[in-house]
Amino acid sequence: MTLRDLYKKHHWQTAGPTFYQLHLLFDKHAEEQNELVDVLAERVQSLGGIAVGDPRHAAELTTIPRPPDGAEEVGVMIDRTLRAHETIITKVRKGIVTFAFLTGLLLIPAARVDRPGTAVALIINGFAKEVMNQLPMEFAVEAQKLLGVSLEGSVG
Numbered sequence: 001m002t003l004r005d006l007y008k009k010h011h012w013q014t015a016g017p018t019f020y021q022l023h024l025l026f027d028k029h030a031e032e033q034n035e036l037v038d039v040l041a042e043r044v045q046s047l048g049g050i051a052v053g054d055p056r057h058a059a060e061l062t063t064i065p066r067p068p069d070g071a072e073e074v075g076v077m078i079d080r081t082l083r084a085h086e087t088i089i090t091k092v093r094k095g096i097v098t099f100a101f102l103t104g105l106l107l108i109p110a111a112r113v114d115r116p117g118t119a120v121a122l123i124i125n126g127f128a129k130e131v132m133n134q135l136p137m138e139f140a141v142e143a144q145k146l147l148g149v150s151l152e153g154s155v156g
C-alpha cells in the first residue's frame with residue numbers, strides 16, 4: 001500500500017520536460033502495485049491471516065520512510081521509489097530465509113544468505129535434501145554440482 005501510494009504521489013506531483021512520460025509511468029506502477037496489494041491481501045486471508053486493510057495501518061507498519069509533503073525533484077522521486085523497492089525486496093528475502101529456517105528447509109548458517117542467489121540455492125537444496133540423501137554418494141555429489149550450476153545466473 002505504501003509503495004502504491006508513493007507512486008500515486010509521484011504520478012500527481014511530477015513536473016518538468018519529462019512530465020507526461022513519468023506521469024504515465026508512475027500511474028502504471030501504482031496500478032501494478034494496487035493489483036499486487038489485492039493478490040497479497042487475498043493470499044494472507046486464504047492462509048488464515050488478517051490482511052492490513054487500512055492505509056493508515058500500513059503506514060504505521062512500514063519501514064519505508066515517509067516522503068515529505070509537497071513535490072520533490074524528479075530524480076529524488078525516482079530514487080525514493082527505488083529505495084522503497086529495495087526495502088521491500090530486502091524484507092521479503094529475509095522473510096523467505098526466516099521461513100526456510102523455521103520450517104527446516106534451510107539448515108546452513110545465515111551468514112551465507114547475504115550473497116546473491118545463495119538463499120534461493122539453499123532453499124532449493126533444502127527441498128532436494130530428502131532425495132539427495134537417498135542417492136548413492138557419487139550420484140549425490142554430481143547432483144549437487146548440477147544443482148549449483150543450474151542456479152548460477154538465476155535471480156536470487
Ligand SMILES: [Fe+2]
Nearest residue numbers: 011012023027
Ligand atoms: Fe491520474
